[in-house]
Amino acid sequence: MTLTPQDVFNALPIVRDARLALSTAMPCSVVVPFATYSPWLGDAEFQATYEAIRPNSLVDQYRCYELWRLVEQTVRLGGDILEVGVWRGGTGCLMAARAKALRAPATVYLCDTFKGVVKAGDKDPGYKGGEHADTSADMVGALAARLMLPNVRILEGVFPDDTGDELAAHSFALCHIDVDVYKSARAVVEWVWPRLVVGGVVVYDDYGFAGCDGVTQLVNERAGQSGALTLHNLNGHAVVVKFA
């Protein structure tokens, strides 16, 4: 049976807004927006890069496309790009590929323990610590080499505890925090916020994902901070713009 677009739309109300008992801390449901505009499908350069990084990423194309567009919009501010939570390098190399294509002078710093998630605690029901250890700095370096990205630098260790000092004098236009748990995400944002240029952006992955309740809590706690505008994207990103 071939479904028409109308058939698909007629079926959506069956799942849209269905409540899910996934978390005791936050309300959850099946989120199906009504909008249909999908610019990532019409962007050939994005699609080629996304296909190249896809085997090395846990992140879907909706979030990857947002990172892609945010690189374009933030590199003109000056400052480097920081990703903490790299795993096999997918999103980090996607951002670096965009920066390179734009001839931006930014270096893209990719920071990971390469030994898995750290600092999991009681705010993080989905994590014990050590998840996503199935990677290595070499694996990320190989992806960066395949994509010919001279603008990537890989830092191995807990961030900021082990490697923050190396970057202490830098300023950043964009920071992608993809560390899954509360304490790690908090340490990263507290480190980067004073180093973020005005107009710069922090993107949190894991915002609203089942099991990542700690990251959602952190973003919500910080949403009232002065000089910051916090946007909830239904794709699972929280996007925070520094305006002062």
Ligand SMILES: C[S@@+](CC[C@H](N)C(=O)[O-])C[C@H]1O[C@@H](n2cnc3c(N)ncnc32)[C@H](O)[C@@H]1O
């Ligand atoms: C979900 S994965 C990142 C996914 C990746 N962005 C992608 O494109 O698929 C989370 C990563 O965060 C790393 N991590 C968590 N806390 C960290 C910390 N404080 N410092 C460095 N790496 C950390 C883990 O080692 C793991 O590789």
